Each structure stands twice: as structure tokens, then as C-alpha cells.
Amino acid sequence: MTNSIQEFEEAEVFFVIGSNTTEQHPMIATRVIEAVRKKNAKLIVADPREIKLAKLATLHLKHRIGSDVALLNGLMHIILEEGWEAKDFIKARTENFEQLKGIVAKYTPEKVTKITGVDRDSLRKAAEIYAKAKRSMIVYAMGITQHIAGTDNVKSCANLAMLTGHVGHPSTGVNPLRGQNNVQGACDMGALPNVYSGYQPVTDPKAKEVFAKEWGVSDLNGKVGLTLTEMIDGAERGDIKALYIMGENPLVSNPDARHVARALRKLDLLVVQDIFFTETGRLAHVVLPAASFAEKMGTYTNTERRVQLSREAIPPLEGTLPDWKIICEVCSRAGYPMNYNSPIDILDEINRVTPSYAGITYGRLKHSWGLSWPCPNEDHPGTPFLHKDKFARGAGAFDAREYIPPAEPPDEEYPFTLITGRVGFQFHTGTMTRKASILEREAPNAVLEMNPRDARRLKLIDGGTVAVESRRGEVHLPVAVTSDIPETVVFSTFHYSEKNINELTVCAIDPVAKIPEFTCAVSIRRI
């Protein structure tokens, strides 16, 4: 996120796109809800579904699945036509404006309405509300990124914010909501194929030198590694022989689960380190029992880049070890000794080699509610919002994109578009929340949400079971009939391994971010 959660309270306009915030980030949604209620903030929700937040929205744009770029370009088209853009900001802080103008010019309201299904009036209203307010904030989540055009979507959000000058100030910005409690931290720490901690490229000789010195090795690999989806493909091809998985359950969370299972079975060595015996763990050659979050100390970085300390509340369950200890053991046994007495030692090392985390020390975290990076030294107060005076790269470069249709549009054989997501009661693949009595009671099984008109056409009643079939698999689910979802679109969740919706989803990935699309075409028949 470019801005902090607290800044939501002062925003005048929220543009929420591709985020079912109430269910996925409840404590952020409440800021939006309260700003709308108490301070008359305006809320624009762009989502094909009637999500809970839409009930409170000033304007709900039900744009078609995957038409985000067209929608955003369309808004920018209107803004430019009306002269609502932030001329001074564009001049002082950005570059490549002509490129944006060139592309956006093509996205006339007529064209955009045709692609998105959103009428001209609503487009205009949305553009006006967003552009004209002093503090407008874009909020998005996986509904934006999980597309083959994910990067295009993200760029377009940034374009819109820069065009209107809604970035670099408090209570504005582009705010992607991170789905898991330490996605941000995992990225910051370099659990990515191309960067060390603090986004220092593995291809940069200087960075390599810093880490080689700190780690006492001379031969660090300078070639960018594989992303998760590429690892799975590599395993299936036989290029990847060993996969060591810590605390993830890709068999349920990855698209095209059968493909994942085939790939994992081909490995010579699959190590799964987790707190429960997950579906992925069942395929492993070695399963290592880890301690849970409550049984260890360490830091987590939330979606607003706030690095916080979590403490050991109970001793590790007998027979388990914290993940960091297990890693130390494996490395030491493999001839690379790792000796840390506690996570504090590791954080010290992170402070030394990660400029953005240099000032985020254990001593400071212990007595605070965390620090937001960048925090380059121990005297630095942290950075609640980014891009204050300039963007990371200097001037903010517009990078307008063209709309491309989804990877797998519905057709005669598979006439429905399946989208996947979460419900508020369950988390990710359910390994944790499904063990909680109330949460499992509230949402015990996957259902397929369907528009009443579709249900009537297929002669389905609420609760009746259907076979949902895609080009990759078939899953049987009960139908939940609801007008919250548009016609020809169906929705389900990926929390339930026994009804693994990801057996259906498609593994088409965004060429840059390598994020899979998940959305796919399905057919539905009554059984």
C-alpha cells in the first residue's frame, strides 16, 4: 500500500476495485464503512458482484469480469475530456503523459460501455467523483491482479491515481490489500526469484556482493530463479527435482490442481513443512512439523508495510520446531552452518543487509506498534505513506495499457465464467480456520453462487447439487442462488480441499507478474 490504514479515515472518496474488502480485510473495510457513515465519504465499488460494501456505495459499477483496463482507461478518457486531470501534478511529478493520452483517447465511453457493460452516465459520475475530490483513494486486491492482464490492471490504477494527483498525499494513493498476514514481509524479505531482501536484484553485482559478504559465500547464483507457477511447470517437465515447501498448500491454492498434483508426484524429493497434515503434505516424501504463529517470536509486515513484533505466547507444541530452527538445522546438516540463538539475531542480520529495514530493529519494535518501511536508520520514524515528494524512480511514469480479453472466455461448450474468492469465515486453504468450531459451522462447505435467472434456466433450486466442469476437471457443488451475482457468472471459494475449485481453474498467467488468472469458463449441469 502507498498509504496507511489509518489514513482511510480521512479519505473523501474510495474507489474499490477487485476487492471484497468486508470479507477479506474486515478491519480495513470498517474504515471505509465508517468514513462513509460518519464523514459522508463517497464510495465507488467496481465489482461484478453485489459485494457487501456495494450496499453502502454511492455508485456500484458492475463491470464485466476482466474488463478492468477498459473501465479504468474509460474513466481517464472522461477525466481528460472534461479537464479534471491534475495538471500541475502531471507536470511536476510525472513523465510519459503523451503515451497515456494516446492510448486513453481510444477508450471512448461508447467503446467502454460495450466492453464493460457499464453505462455512460455511471462512468461519467465515477470519473467526476474520483477526480474532483481532494483525497481519493484506490483500493484493490486480487480481483485486479489475478488476471492475465494483472500487471495492466495495476498500471492502469496507478495511471488513474497519477492523472488526478491522488498519490503522494495522505489519505490518497493506490492501495493493494495483501491477502495473507505476511505476504508483504515475504516479498520484502526476498522470498522471490529475482530479489534479495529489500528488493535488491539478484542480478545486481553490488547487491550480490553485500549478501555474499554477509553470508560468507563467494558463489551466489546471479540468474533470476523460477516463480511458483514456473516451479510447478518445471517439476512436471522434470527439470525441478526437489521442492521444499514451507507453510503453503499449493495443491489447493494453485490453479489447475490436477496439473499441480501431477507435477508434485514427479519430484524426487518433496519436503513439506507445516502445522497440519495438508493435502500437499500428503504427497510429500518428508513432512516436518512446525510450530504455529503463537509458539514463536518474530516480525510480520502487514499490508501497509508496518513491521510488527509477534511474541511467543505458548511453548512450541511437543514434537514441533519453529520454522527458523528447522531451516537452521537443514542448512547446517547440508554443510552450511547457521547459528542463530533467536529470531532477534536474524532480524539483526536483516537490518544489516536490507536498507529499507535498517532502522526496524528489535529494540524499537518491542515497545511500539511497529514501524513502516522504508526506515533507513534507527532514528527514522518510518514511512506511513510512500511517494511523498517523489516516486521511487524519480518522476512517475505513465504506462497506459490496452484492454485484452480474458484468457478463457465463455463459449458454447463452457457458457459460464467461474470466478473464485473467499468468504469471511475461512482463510486461504482452510488449514487453520476449518479447525475453529464457529468458523467451520458458519461456512462448512463450498457452494456455487449463481444468479436466479441462470438457476431457473437450468431448473436448479437453492441447495441442489450441480456438476461444474471446465476443460481441466469437474467438481460437484451445491448451488446458492443469489441475485448478488450477475447472469452467466458463477462464484465459488477455494477453502475446501474436498471440493477443490482449483481443479477447474486455468493456469494462464500474467506474463510479467506471473500471477495466474484463476477465472475460467465452465459448464454447469444438474445432477
Next chain:
Amino acid sequence: MKRLKKDNVVSFLKEMNKKEKVFCPQSVDGRDLMFMPLEEGVYTGNIGKTTISAKTVLFPQTEEILSFTEKSISKTIDASKTLLFGIRPCEMKAIQFVDQFMTRDNFIDPHYQSRREKVTTIAIACHEPPSDTCFCVDAGGMPYLENGYDVQLFDAGDYYMALSGSEHGEEILANKYFEKGDEEDKERLEEIKNKALHSQKNSPGMQKAIEILRENKPDEAFWEGLADRCINCGGCVYVCPTCTCFNVYDLPSQGGHIRCRSWDACVHAGFTRETSGHNPRPTQGSRLARRHEHKLKFDIVNFKESGCVGCGRCSDTCPVGLGAIEIIQELNAL
């Protein structure tokens, strides 16, 4: 009437802690106040208002109630002598309310009761409202207690004035840390009480809200409109000192299995959903209505008093303004 010097509170509690487990409002790290065992936290003298009420001591978030082996079933009772120090009058009133509920119709909740019987209470009257959301006076209560306590303390600056409310309270006041007061203490007490009674600014209008509910004024649309912003967290129920709904579930355990119960919340759909899938309370609005009608309508039918003691915790914890105060205000606006 006796006196307890504030400087002596910790020593007194430490001495009591040798005989019974002392719980009082403390913080782990100088931050949030919680009822916790004396040895676990830091007693700062700030009694304040704890995030969750003292009900956690009598009715824990999760507890084992039965254990099953192949051939036998036994009740798990986990109760020891406990001193609740620093309990606020509204919470004391809540405990009295819950006492009635837990023993009604001669069905006595054995787990609650076994703890309750072993609890001694030292209440601290509020000389000023511990928080902006306090509205006990509006809720028909008072910032001090007339009865139902063992000892009640009144803040008189650098000491507390102490009244006993039971035989056991008398015994406690015989402790060496309680000193004799002077002649003027009685007057001072009345002064404190009077000041306390008038220092509470928050008065959302509960009696009128009760009337409005009795007249069935709010319709479905009223509740559904409010419920549009409910995030279904259950927090209002969990922090409420008189909410006692629970969920029962069985878990495997060494050599058999155990039956546990844990706090449950009527704002959840699954709370009333039947096995068939039918739900008599199908909408978020109907559940929100239930939560508040229970306190302000049905409890009055059953117990002649509302189940809301005006502690304001639900308004503190609700992130979208659906606590008792806001609901009462909304009802008043009808």
C-alpha cells in the same frame, strides 16, 4: 468504614494471592487493560475499563466441560478460590444478572456455579466514568453498588474508602492493610457518590429505547439498514458482560475425547441454522435485532430488568458503530 491506602493495594493483593487467586485489571506491557492473575501482569493502579469484562474469569472463552473415556463420562470442573479485585459496579451488576440466568428454572450451570461460589469481589466504585462510552446511569444503574459485593472501594484520592457488603467482606476489612478512617469519611463518601452520579455525561436514552421496542416500532427495514454495515465479527457479544451464549463441540483427546464449549454469538447465521438448512433468523438484520431485543426487551420480560448494564463495551469494540449506545440512539430517533 475503613481505608485502604493506594500505596498498599499491591501489598494487600499479594497477601491475598497467597490464599486465593487474585484477578485484577492489569496490563501486560503498560498498554491494554485486562482482568488477569496478579502475577501475570503489571498493576498500575489504573482500574479503567477492561476490554473484555470480568466474565472471562467465571465463564472463560473456551473450556472443557466433560471428558469421555470408553467406559466413563466425567464432568470437568476447574474452579479455585478467586478474588476479583477492581471490578466495576456495572460488571458486578452484570454478574448478578448472569447469576440469575445461570441458575434459572433450577437448571444450574455447574461450571459457572462452581467458580461463582468461590469468588470474592472487591468492587471499585467509579468516581468518574472510566470511559466516554460509560452510560450505566442511563441504563438504570449507578456508578456505585448498593449490594451484591463483598467489599466496595471508593476513590478518595490517595486512599480508597472501603465498605463491606457481606460477612466475608467484614473478614477482608479485618486485614491489616485496612486502616480506620476518620470522622468525616461518611460525609466524604456521600460527596463522592453524589459527584459520581452526576459526572456521567453519556445518556443515550435507554428507557425510551425500551419503550420503542416494546411498542414494536422498528420494522425489518430499520434493522436491515443498520445491518448493512455489520461485519459479523461477534465482538459485541464477546465483550458483553451479560452475554453467555456458547457453542458445544467434541474433540479427540488422549484416551477418549472431550466436550468443550466456547463463546458463541447470535449475530452469526449458523447460530440458529438448523440441520435441514432452514434458518429461522435468516438475515443479518434479524440477528442484529435479536441481539438488541434480547437485552432491551426479552430480558425485561424474564428478569424484570434489562440485560444491558451500560458498560459501553460493545460500542467500544464495534468497528462500525452498532453497539448499544448507537442502537439506542437510532431507536430514539424513530
Next chain:
Amino acid sequence: MKKEAETDLIFQPNLARIEGILPQIAEHRLFQLRFVDEDVVRAFSHAPGQFVEVTVLGVGEAPISISSPPTRPGIIEICVRKAGSVTNALFELQKGDLIALRGPFGRGFPLDLFRGQDLLLVAGGLGMAPLRSLLQAVLDDRASYGDLVLMYGARNPDDILFKYELLGLMNRTDIKYLLSVDVDEEGIWRQYIGVVTGLFERVELNPENTFCGLCGPPIMYRFVVQELLNRDIPTERIFVSLERMMQCGVGKCGHCAIGEYYCCTDGPVFKYSEISHIKEAI
């Protein structure tokens, strides 16, 4: 605080043995249970309409109404539909297996009040399970009651609970047994087809001395109660049994609360006059 506890073991079940399992219609079975401890057997007495909390060891607990009458003590019969985790587990068990029971709980039908009066029993679907207890209690002491009518509406001819047992009532003169099915796809049904309220044309009810006992789905209550009110039956003479998601059975857990009542202790059998003002009751 009250000390004279009826029992301080309200959550603690007693072991019971499955003495017999009688298959019923699809997904329904009648379980015959007997407490292991004979003292408990002797101490157990219930009213029709009351329920027991059934524990399948290692799985959990579910409330199930008693289908046997108080006039036949010793064996407790429960008619179970396979639906949730507990009932699913119960269906896995065999004769001779141990389960655990608590109860009886709740307020049943007031037999004392019914004595000497005409009775109309109306059952819908699985509602026949608790009503069978009342029916048998009355039949076992037939002379104590006035005219007796049983109306039973099932979805289709295959959905009639206790079908053969009830068939015996057809030939009796001391009970009028009227049966209806909603649909008859196979065209084999000789009796009434339609909703159960259609059967009312075939009976005369005396509003002065008739008590009515209803057990079935909420939708049935709505129509049957209306029918009874049309025939001037006073609301305090209409008894309905309310199904709710009960857990503890003793008015503590809160799941079955409606209005000011707890169905598990104040009900499940209510006078209609008691609940007519509660919007979520029926």
C-alpha cells in the same frame, strides 16, 4: 443463589445401549435405547413432546425428540433422520453399541390437561416422530380421552413414517385417522392428495372441548393454525412443537431462544397463544 439444584449434572449424559434399530422410510431409523444403569432407567420419566440429548461418543451431541410413550417405560425410542454429523454417526452404529443420553428435557404435551377432552393431532413429515409419543400415550389410556383424530400429511406415499404401525389405526373405531400426501407421482394413492389442511373438511371440531397438538414444518403451522382459528378453536387450546437448533437442552447456550422463550426449556411444546406474538416463532 439457589442451592436446591434439580441436578448439577445438567450437561453430563449417562451411557445407554442401542437395544434395537428398526429401519423406517429412507434415511430414517427408529433406535431403541436403554440406559446401562438400571437406577437411571427407573428414574427416567417423560412427557410426549419432550426430547433427549443424544451423544455419539467421539462425535458430538444432538437433541432428538422421544417417539415412545411414557406409558411404556424402560426403552426409549427415538426416530432419527440422517442429516448432521451426529445422526450420520448414529447410523453407523449397531445393536449393542453404547451411546450416551441426557434428559428428558423441555416441556411436552400436557396429558393431564388433555384428559377427558377431544383431541386433534396434526402431523406433517418428520413431525410424526414426537407426535407418535402422544398418540401412543393416548391410545394406551384410551378411555381417559374423548374423540381422537389424527391427521398426517406426508410429501408422498413413500414418506409416511410408521406407515405400517399407523395402518392398524385405519380399522379402529376409537380414532379417526386421516392421511394425505402432497404428491403421488406413481398414481398409487387412494386417499387424499393435497396439503393436510384439506383434511379438515372431513372432521367436525367442537371448539369448547377440543385440544389440538401440532407437529410439523413451520409452513404447516401457518396454514393449520389458520384453519383452527377459522373453526373458533381458542389459541390456548392449540399446542405446537417448535423445532430449533438446540444445543445444551437446558436453556443456557442460547441457540434456541425465540422472543423471551428458550425452546428447550419453555418448549418445545408451546400453546399457540404463548408464541403468536413472536414473529420468528413460526
Next chain:
Amino acid sequence: MSQTLVVCPFCGCGCNFYLHEKEGSAVGVTPSREHPVNQGSLCVKGWRAHEFINHPERLKSPMIRHGGIVRDATWDEALDLVSKNLINIKREYGCDALAFLSSAKVTNEENYLFMKMARAAFKTNNVDHCARL
């Protein structure tokens, strides 16, 4: 009984709560009132975050699979097997035949160490996590 301030294990909001411990088990939560994100509130998941921690299905022993059979193993046995196999595969097929999938649910320190393991101990940049899912 004790109370410890922890970060919620679920979504990216980063709420803090006090986890209650009793006899070594997690038994409840209290939201932190002063925390700038959650301010005394929690969502439905946060309020139940104590329940999975001591769940009977938690893994309590390393396990090794031979063919279709999974058996419990000692830590030494499992760790040796992992490190030995990683080394052998690296030797036979090269560093980039290894891949490491980290977690968005573990700490920064653990993520850092995990990528250090991949890069320093096994000399591959094939390290990623589930951010994209």
C-alpha cells in the same frame, strides 16, 4: 494463565491481540484496544484465532514416506534425509534443479532465512512464495 501480544495470523490487516494461555494451551483472545489498526476490534476469524493452535490434528512428529507408506520419524532422521537428498540432487542435477517455496504466513525472519537457505546453502534463486495466489 498468561496474556501475550501477538499479530493475527490471518489477513494482511495486521491486527494485534493478546493470546491467552492456560496450562500451555491457547484458550482465548482479547483484541488490543490501543493498536492503530484494530483499535479494540477483531473480525470473526481473529476472535477465533486461538482455536486451531492446540487442535488435536496438529502435526507432532516428522513423517517420512516410503512408497505409499507414511511413518513417523525422529527429527534427526527426517532432517538428515532432507539435507542429504537436497545435496545429492544438487550434485547430480545442479543447483537449479532445486526449488524452494516460502510462506506468506511465517515471519520475516523465517522468510529471510528460507531465501538465504535457497541462495547461500543451495545456490539457487528458485525461491518464491504464494503472494500471487
